Amino acid sequence: MANFSGRRSARYLSILPAFLFLVLLSALPLFNLLALSFAEVSWSGGESQWSWVGLNNYMALGSDALFKAGILNTIILVVVATTAQVTIGLMLALACSRVGHRSRIYRTLFLLPILIPGIIIGAIWRLMYNYQFGVVNQILELVGLGPVDWLGSSSLALMSVIIVDIWHWTPFSFLLLLAAVEALPKDVSEAAQIDGASKWKEFRRISLPLLWPAIFTTFVFRAIIAFKVFDEVYLLTGGGPGTATEVISFTIYQRFFIQDNPGYGSAMSVTVIFIIAAVIAVAMTRQRSRSQ
Amino acid sequence: MKLFSPIYRSAALSAMAALCLTTASVSYADQLAPINIVINQSPWLDGFAGLVDLYESETGNKVTLDVNPYAGSLEKQRNAVRSEQSEYDLLIVNGIFYPEMYHGGFLEPLKNIDPDFKLDPQIYTYDDTLCYDAVNKTVNCETGDLLTIPVNPNITLMFYRKDLYEQNGLKIPETWDELMANAKALHNPPEMIGMMQRSARATISITWDYWPYLISHGGSLFRDEGNGDFFVTINSPEARKALETYVAFSKEVGPENPASMEQGDLIQYLVTGRAAHAVLPAAAQSQMDDPNKSIVAGKIGYMTIPHAPGYPSAPALGHWLGGIPENIAQDHKLAALAFLDWFQKPETQIAYAEMGGSPVSAAAYESDFADKPENRYMLTMRTASPTARRLWTIPEGSEIVAVLEVGLNRVVAGEISVVDSLNGMAAEIEKIMVDAGYKTGRLPDLAN
Numbered sequence A: 001m002a003n004f005s006g007r008r009s010a011r012y013l014s015i016l017p018a019f020l021f022l023v024l025l026s027a028l029p030l031f032n033l034l035a036l037s038f039a040e041v042s043w044s045g046g047e048s049q050w051s052w053v054g055l056n057n058y059m060a061l062g063s064d065a066l067f068k069a070g071i072l073n074t075i076i077l078v079v080v081a082t083t084a085q086v087t088i089g090l091m092l093a094l095a096c097s098r099v100g101h102r103s104r105i106y107r108t109l110f111l112l113p114i115l116i117p118g119i120i121i122g123a124i125w126r127l128m129y130n131y132q133f134g135v136v137n138q139i140l141e142l143v144g145l146g147p148v149d150w151l152g153s154s155s156l157a158l159m160s161v162i163i164v165d166i167w168h169w170t171p172f173s174f175l176l177l178l179a180a181v182e183a184l185p186k187d188v189s190e191a192a193q194i195d196g197a198s199k200w201k202e203f204r205r206i207s208l209p210l211l212w213p214a215i216f217t218t219f220v221f222r223a224i225i226a227f228k229v230f231d232e233v234y235l236l237t238g239g240g241p242g243t244a245t246e247v248i249s250f251t252i253y254q255r256f257f258i259q260d261n262p263g264y265g266s267a268m269s270v271t272v273i274f275i276i277a278a279v280i281a282v283a284m285t286r287q288r289s290r291s292q
Numbered sequence B: 001m002k003l004f005s006p007i008y009r010s011a012a013l014s015a016m017a018a019l020c021l022t023t024a025s026v027s028y029a030d031q032l033a034p035i036n037i038v039i040n041q042s043p044w045l046d047g048f049a050g051l052v053d054l055y056e057s058e059t060g061n062k063v064t065l066d067v068n069p070y071a072g073s074l075e076k077q078r079n080a081v082r083s084e085q086s087e088y089d090l091l092i093v094n095g096i097f098y099p100e101m102y103h104g105g106f107l108e109p110l111k112n113i114d115p116d117f118k119l120d121p122q123i124y125t126y127d128d129t130l131c132y133d134a135v136n137k138t139v140n141c142e143t144g145d146l147l148t149i150p151v152n153p154n155i156t157l158m159f160y161r162k163d164l165y166e167q168n169g170l171k172i173p174e175t176w177d178e179l180m181a182n183a184k185a186l187h188n189p190p191e192m193i194g195m196m197q198r199s200a201r202a203t204i205s206i207t208w209d210y211w212p213y214l215i216s217h218g219g220s221l222f223r224d225e226g227n228g229d230f231f232v233t234i235n236s237p238e239a240r241k242a243l244e245t246y247v248a249f250s251k252e253v254g255p256e257n258p259a260s261m262e263q264g265d266l267i268q269y270l271v272t273g274r275a276a277h278a279v280l281p282a283a284a285q286s287q288m289d290d291p292n293k294s295i296v297a298g299k300i301g302y303m304t305i306p307h308a309p310g311y312p313s314a315p316a317l318g319h320w321l322g323g324i325p326e327n328i329a330q331d332h333k334l335a336a337l338a339f340l341d342w343f344q345k346p347e348t349q350i351a352y353a354e355m356g357g358s359p360v361s362a363a364a365y366e367s368d369f370a371d372k373p374e375n376r377y378m379l380t381m382r383t384a385s386p387t388a389r390r391l392w393t394i395p396e397g398s399e400i401v402a403v404l405e406v407g408l409n410r411v412v413a414g415e416i417s418v419v420d421s422l423n424g425m426a427a428e429i430e431k432i433m434v435d436a437g438y439k440t441g442r443l444p445d446l447a448n
Helices: A002-036 A056-060 A065-097 A102-114 A118-129 A135-142 A157-182 A188-192 A199-227 A229-237 A247-256 A262-291 B006-031 B047-058 B070-082 B098-103 B160-169 B176-186 B207-214 B236-252 B263-271 B281-287 B330-344 B348-353 B378-389 B397-414 B418-435
Strands: A040-043 A047-052 B035-040 B063-066 B088-094 B148-152 B156-161 B223-225 B228-230 B277-281 B298-305 B320-323
Touching: A002 A040, A002 A262, A040 A262, A040 B098, A056 A262, A065 A102, A065 A118, A065 A157, A065 A199, A065 A247, A102 A157, A118 A135, A118 A229, A188 A199, A199 A262, A229 A247, A229 B397, A247 A262, A247 B070, A247 B397, B035 B047, B035 B070, B035 B330, B047 B330, B047 B348, B063 B070, B063 B298, B070 B088, B088 B098, B088 B223, B088 B330, B098 B320, B098 B348, B098 B397, B148 B330, B156 B160, B156 B207, B156 B281, B156 B378, B160 B176, B160 B298, B176 B236, B176 B277, B207 B236, B207 B397, B228 B418, B236 B397, B236 B418, B263 B277, B263 B281, B277 B281, B281 B298, B281 B378, B298 B378, B330 B348, B397 B418
Parallel strands: B035 B063, B035 B088
Antiparallel strands: A040 A047, B088 B320, B148 B320, B156 B277, B156 B298, B223 B228
């Protein structure tokens, strides 16, 4: 008995360093962020002055037009971009799995956008969207449709950012879904085909249900990453025109680092963390109940 | 004894003299600690870096430049002054963010470092932004201490096509209406855009270009900021007239996509020969006459920013100021001050101009160098520098500018009207001021 309990203690002791490491790197910064969200920091005489403001920072969020615009635009971007990325990624994965040994070339090509650093993507697309000489407008002008103010028009700017995000991140979905497609049991599909099922029917009734957990996981992963979108907006539009492309990470960045308002920026950050956590929790619960 | 023959005596004396000189230069260099300057990557950086090299070679003192993007430089400066000891001995602070350095007590008054230090009388004080009165919390050189020396003026000028003016017999405009008439005469889109101005939303973009309109129409952000009256007046009839004028230029003689125009776009339009006028900081002139970058080399002229009748021209200050952190050792403060003292000298300022920098002294703008045709922008700077106007003097400026950037950009983008924008911005700025504890208020809403 003593031996057993000793072994148990040893087991707990062995994970203690990892646990402390986790606390140090994750929990403490989060706790610090939470504490800061109830305070206001000002500077005088070279010294910082913290003042406790209770829930004031959180209350102010409700009347903050940029915060509201940031949340709304981020949700639009997450839903539209993630849906498109998973759909296109799945189509590419299915197509790639059927081209045999040449699929390696396609895989490499499809993965290229994800390998390019964000700053270069910003530069590439800024040039492509350029009103005067961008390649997109040049093509449109050839067919008598241009030029279009992709980044300066309030009605188009968010869509322009979403297109870049889709281009940038579809390879991520493609990669995850390709692994799932290639792991599909071949015998089930073959049996369905022998039984006379069409390709579409076989995909809808057999492949899609089998792929569903992978599709769901990809969607959740992508949605989490999309919620944190920053570089594309920062580089392409700076949140404008007006608030058309304001996204929540950009709003937080502005409050924290440019406006030097760490208390309020922390309240925004904590709120966003809660929103993301809640969305994930709901999604996971629904997925669990579905699979049961 | 041969050792003391004339030739050996002469050699020995030369060696002793050389040794003395070496020792002297070493001891001079030893007197001053090496200094570390944090600065942002700007079009004028090369000129400043050239000047630093000159300082090192002239004095033997060591200077290291830590060059960063705009936001990165700001962040490093904030971290440096808020730490136990700053890793930088000289901060090159932007004209938008200097108030937080002043109000926060982060910079050492220069006379505290050396009571005999004096600002060279030819250095521009740029609307008194070099001084801070810590007791009354106001930015002014009458009662305030000298905290910084300007490093770059970054004043906006009106760049225009001199050749087109001559061809069309146009006169240099004084007022906005006259400028509009000239711009209309030359506006022929898409080949030629009558007037280019920044209208995009950024850290500070459209605000900087709207400011001269606001001030030169008799408008203001606050009722009397210099005397501590922070009653919000951005929704005054004068501000409305200013914004309507600004928008008219965008709509009537601007490009088809004004809401996304940034400084880079303006320069691009000018150097490709597709803009008749553009509001740009003086430093952008370096790209105009370079035949490798511009097809309009020698064709660009410079004029002061126009104004409404009865008001003076009011180019906006986006200048850079050199300040010494309070939290560094005394020997580093002395070394940083020695650099600033050398920097402000008239001969240094002329050398700065010759290296392609933007001087901050009348000595440079009134020198023979300024009279050369290739330096013609300097003549305009001579007129514009004393009239340039600061933006704001309070640390809340970084929050206020965010409100202005969104509000003004939305008008140009056609999302909201001039009146709704001004009323909305006034309410938001009032809230910022209330939250920060100022005694404030705002004008009644403008009617549509």
